[in-house]
Amino acid sequence: MSPKISVRAAAGTRDFLPEEMALRNYVRNVIETSFQRFGFQPLETPAIERLDVLTGKYGEEADRLVFKILKRGRELEKGLESGDLADLALRYDLTVPLARVAAMNHGSLVYPFKRYQIQPVWRAERQQKGRYREFVQCDADIVGSSTISADAEIIALTYEILTALGIPKFCIHVNHRSILHDIITGVCGVTEDKFVAACVAVDKYDKIGWEGVREELDRRGLTKTMVEAVITALNFSGLPADVMAETAKQFEEFPELLSAYGEMSRLFEELQAQGVPEESLSFTHYLARGLDYYTGPIFETIVEEPKIGSITGGGRYDQLIGMFSGQDIPATGTTIGIERIFDVMRELHLFDAEIDAPVQALVAVFSKETRLESLKIAAELRRAGIKTEIYLDEAKKLGKQFAYADKKRIPFVIIAGPDEIAKGEVTIKDLKKGEQKVVGRGKICQALRAPITQS
Amino acid sequence: MSPKISVRAAAGTRDFLPEEMALRNYVRNVIETSFQRFGFQPLETPAIERLDVLTGKYGEEADRLVFKILKRGRELEKGLESGDLADLALRYDLTVPLARVAAMNHGSLVYPFKRYQIQPVWRAERQQKGRYREFVQCDADIVGSSTISADAEIIALTYEILTALGIPKFCIHVNHRSILHDIITGVCGVTEDKFVAACVAVDKYDKIGWEGVREELDRRGLTKTMVEAVITALNFSGLPADVMAETAKQFEEFPELLSAYGEMSRLFEELQAQGVPEESLSFTHYLARGLDYYTGPIFETIVEEPKIGSITGGGRYDQLIGMFSGQDIPATGTTIGIERIFDVMRELHLFDAEIDAPVQALVAVFSKETRLESLKIAAELRRAGIKTEIYLDEAKKLGKQFAYADKKRIPFVIIAGPDEIAKGEVTIKDLKKGEQKVVGRGKICQALRAPITQS
Numbered sequence: 023m024s025p026k027i028s029v030r031a032a033a034g035t036r037d038f039l040p041e042e043m044a045l046r047n048y049v050r051n052v053i054e055t056s057f058q059r060f061g062f063q064p065l066e067t068p069a070i071e072r073l074d075v076l077t078g079k080y081g082e083e084a085d086r087l088v089f090k091i092l093k094r095g096r097e098l099e100k101g102l103e104s105g106d107l108a109d110l111a112l113r114y115d116l117t118v119p120l121a122r123v124a125a126m127n128h129g130s131l132v133y134p135f136k137r138y139q140i141q142p143v144w145r146a147e148r149q150q151k152g153r154y155r156e157f158v159q160c161d162a163d164i165v166g167s168s169t170i171s172a173d174a175e176i177i178a179l180t181y182e183i184l185t186a187l188g189i190p191k192f193c194i195h196v197n198h199r200s201i202l203h204d205i206i207t208g209v210c211g212v213t214e215d216k217f218v219a220a221c222v223a224v225d226k227y228d229k230i231g232w233e234g235v236r237e238e239l240d241r242r243g244l245t246k247t248m249v250e251a252v253i254t255a256l257n258f259s260g261l262p263a264d265v266m267a268e269t270a271k272q273f274e275e276f277p278e279l280l281s282a283y284g285e286m287s288r289l290f291e292e293l294q295a296q297g298v299p300e301e302s303l304s305f306t307h308y309l310a311r312g313l314d315y316y317t318g319p320i321f322e323t324i325v326e327e328p329k330i331g332s333i334t335g336g337g338r339y340d341q342l343i344g345m346f347s348g349q350d351i352p353a354t355g356t357t358i359g360i361e362r363i364f365d366v367m368r369e370l371h372l373f374d375a376e377i378d379a380p381v382q383a384l385v386a387v388f389s390k391e392t393r394l395e396s397l398k399i400a401a402e403l404r405r406a407g408i409k410t411e412i413y414l415d416e417a418k419k420l421g422k423q424f425a426y427a428d429k430k431r432i433p434f435v436i437i438a439g440p441d442e443i444a445k446g447e448v449t450i451k452d453l454k455k456g457e458q459k460v461v462g463r464g465k466i467c468q469a470l471r472a473p474i475t476q477s
Numbered sequence: 478m479s480p481k482i483s484v485r486a487a488a489g490t491r492d493f494l495p496e497e498m499a500l501r502n503y504v505r506n507v508i509e510t511s512f513q514r515f516g517f518q519p520l521e522t523p524a525i526e527r528l529d530v531l532t533g534k535y536g537e538e539a540d541r542l543v544f545k546i547l548k549r550g551r552e553l554e555k556g557l558e559s560g561d562l563a564d565l566a567l568r569y570d571l572t573v574p575l576a577r578v579a580a581m582n583h584g585s586l587v588y589p590f591k592r593y594q595i596q597p598v599w600r601a602e603r604q605q606k607g608r609y610r611e612f613v614q615c616d617a618d619i620v621g622s623s624t625i626s627a628d629a630e631i632i633a634l635t636y637e638i639l640t641a642l643g644i645p646k647f648c649i650h651v652n653h654r655s656i657l658h659d660i661i662t663g664v665c666g667v668t669e670d671k672f673v674a675a676c677v678a679v680d681k682y683d684k685i686g687w688e689g690v691r692e693e694l695d696r697r698g699l700t701k702t703m704v705e706a707v708i709t710a711l712n713f714s715g716l717p718a719d720v721m722a723e724t725a726k727q728f729e730e731f732p733e734l735l736s737a738y739g740e741m742s743r744l745f746e747e748l749q750a751q752g753v754p755e756e757s758l759s760f761t762h763y764l765a766r767g768l769d770y771y772t773g774p775i776f777e778t779i780v781e782e783p784k785i786g787s788i789t790g791g792g793r794y795d796q797l798i799g800m801f802s803g804q805d806i807p808a809t810g811t812t813i814g815i816e817r818i819f820d821v822m823r824e825l826h827l828f829d830a831e832i833d834a835p836v837q838a839l840v841a842v843f844s845k846e847t848r849l850e851s852l853k854i855a856a857e858l859r860r861a862g863i864k865t866e867i868y869l870d871e872a873k874k875l876g877k878q879f880a881y882a883d884k885k886r887i888p889f890v891i892i893a894g895p896d897e898i899a900k901g902e903v904t905i906k907d908l909k910k911g912e913q914k915v916v917g918r919g920k921i922c923q924a925l926r927a928p929i930t931q932s
Binding site: 029030031032035036037038039040043044046047058059060061063064065066067068069070071072075089090091092094107108110112119122123125126127132134136137142144146156164167169171172175178182291292295297346347380381384393394395397398400401404405407409410411412414415416426429430 | 485491492515518562574592619626633835839855864865
């Protein structure tokens with residue numbers, strides 16, 4: 023035996039054992055099914071991207087969190103001299119890789135290109151509870167359509183997914199970067215160069231409140247008057263119709279805002295047609311979204327309970343793909359925050375009745391001599407689609423084999439002792455009910471699919 | 478618009494666009510379903526492992542291919558002084574992570590722990606055709622059972638998967654590391670310290686033939702007599718029963734070999750009971766497998782056409798987990814080489830009839846005024862489980878919308894113009910047949926599920 027070596031997973035990463043995987047796969051399947059029903063098709067991109075593809079897309083704060091991959095061989099030797107140690111990196115999100123793919127395949131894609139992507143991303147975040155360095159993102163994006171209908175579809179999709187998962191109380195907050203921009207610069211007089219900084223500050227309202235935002239804006243060099251103007255102008259949120267009515271009054275002297283409000287009005291109309299109830303929506307003027315690349319409508323979902331931050335987020339980014347293709351291609355999309363959704367569903371006990379038994383039957387082994395016969399039964403059941411284990415260790419007392427099935431939550435045990443084999447029968451034991459019955463070899467599947475007591 | 482930046486995927490990586498993904502998901506689902514029918518349950522581990530977990534497990538050659546992740550912040554500064562630039566790495570296979578998980582969860586796992594895992598791995602291979610630096614592995618392993626029944630189950634599973642995928646001519650080669658060991662050291666007199674080197678050389682027989690193996694063994698310091706003895710003793714392969722008979726004669730003076738042959742005989746018996754035909758199996762004495770950690774039966778699948786190397790490979794590794802846990806835990810398993818299976822299936826045109834239309838219906842938009850009604854229809858279809866697109870761009874001539882559906886291979890277009898809306902009907906156009914019919918709004922799903930001409 024070799025000496026024991028240090029045995030830990032990397033900090034900020036997790037293993038998902040079967041019980042956890044059953045929940046994760048359930049949620050993943052619901053999300054994927056919804057994506058497909060909305061006509062989105064799957065895309066997968068590599069975990070490894072060229073470093074120059076990733077940097078400069080997310081904003082400074084995010085750039086620092088990109089995991090870089092050490093150069094190899096002679097390149098590393100050269101790099102040690104130049105100080106340039108990495109040329110590759112792990113993807114930080116699924117949006118920039120999509121933009122790269124769209125740019126590279128511009129000629130062959132049929133637009134609108136509606137893709138979904140469910141893959142992990144990596145961020146070298148500081149360690150803290152509930153923050154992971156590797157986590158799964160589920161994205162749906164529409165590339166090549168500049169219509170507000172595309173944004174509405176993304177929001178309708180978000181609503182359908184959260185409803186299908188049974189999330190009880192959620193609110194999809196919607197805003198428009200043009201509205202933010204025109205209010206912050208046009209209405210409040212903030213200079214263009216401070217617009218992004220102001221957005222980043224406003225985006226923190228949920229976490230730090232208006233008092234905190236006030237300080238942040240102040241620190242970023244806005245005058246007192248501007249700070250108050252921004253806060254007053256953005257402190258609107260609520261049912262779309264109500265906010266529409268209020269803001270129409272508020273900003274009627276700013277005609278440049280009207281076009282974006284017109285788009286928002288159309289957006290809410292389309293959402294209604296698709297059966298998204300107004301109570302699930304909020305037109306939230308202080309919603310800003312952190313990342314640099316958004317250009318149009320933006321959206322984010324908050325659950326009432328538990329307090330956990332946003333569980334979905336996205337928006338329109340009409341210029342990002344142009345950074346790769348040299349030609350702007352409009353796009354909009356969202357991330358469904360599957361990791362936080364797990365947390366919400368666990369906290370609210372939404373998984374309880376949803377998960378099937380992972381293994382349906384254990385074929386017991388009566389004795390060494392009958393193992394081959396048990397193997398034949400297991401093979402028959404598997405070919406009929408029944409998830410089946412056979413007892414793999416040397417045949418032990420049946421009691422031990424029942425205990426094994428019980429520990430693994432396998433509901434049925436199938437026994438073929440010498441008597442049963444001679445008669446072409448098996449005994450099926452229902453561990454939950456503690457009942458058993460004898461059936462012919464050809465009727466096992468049927469018996470497993472129907473409750474035992476009905477026979 | 479920003480300037481165009483260099484737009485490439487990292488060398489050795491691939492994007493999978495929807496058409497390719499449909500094939501990949503089909504194969505993945507067949508494999509996953511088989512895993513589940515055999516009672517395996519899912520596990521996922523992080524892509525990032527601590528570097529010390531990975532090194533020293535695979536052998537020198539493999540260790541060099543591990544992608545390392547650059548340290549960050551102050552750790553990097555320290556690392557630049559010490560020359561120790563990486564503490565993390567991307568996983569190289571799924572077996573070592575499984576061993577780590579088993580060691581970390583030793584107290585809580587119910588043995589035998591049967592897990593499957595379908596995730597990418599990364600290897601900094603030299604660039605060459607058909608070699609990727611990021612590729613998916615599909616592994617099934619049984620941890621905590623030392624019986625030959627567990628090895629037999631892995632082989633039976635391999636047979637079921639390849640059969641379910643319709644791979645026409647494949648052969649699962651089986652051998653036993655103890656037989657290799659006892660023949661190379663006991664029968665041929667090679668010293669213990671040269672056993673692994675001899676295995677690595679013999680393992681290359683498929684690629685370099687006996688002449689090449691002869692040279693390699695020579696280069697590794699075996700005497701001429703030893704080299705000839707090894708080649709003569711290992712040059713057996715064919716139907717298990719035949720090889721058993723021949724080798725029994727050949728090695729009857731080496732009783733230490735008998736126990737391993739006894740295990741092999743039991744293994745083939747159990748495979749027969751599970752319906753694996755003997756013609757799909759070969760007892761191949763020169764099968765050695767490259768990696769260091771195997772200790773018992775080993776297996777590998779070769780397809781007759783195309784010539785592509787092995788498409789599955791695995792074996793028993795009873796000491797690997799002990800390197801982490803300090804306590805040996807027996808284990809056996811296989812990798813299903815999904816990437817090569819794609820290549821085989823594509824080359825043999827096995828995908829042709831298997832793949833469903835990714836989107837079933839396009840709801841056309843007759844005019845700006847009828848968009849909301851089209852949206853309602855799309856929402857109804859989606860909730861009924863039909864994969865549905867709505868035409869997202871500004872309403873264009875129907876001909877353009879048909880052309881869009883055609884390009885995206887969407888089989889049905891649903892049209893609701895003012896007349897249809899007034900009557901509560903829609904027109905369904907079957908693009909393949911060029912036929913159309915009118916149905917009531919409540920009967921669309923039914924009509925899409927039945928061929929149009931049957932109505």
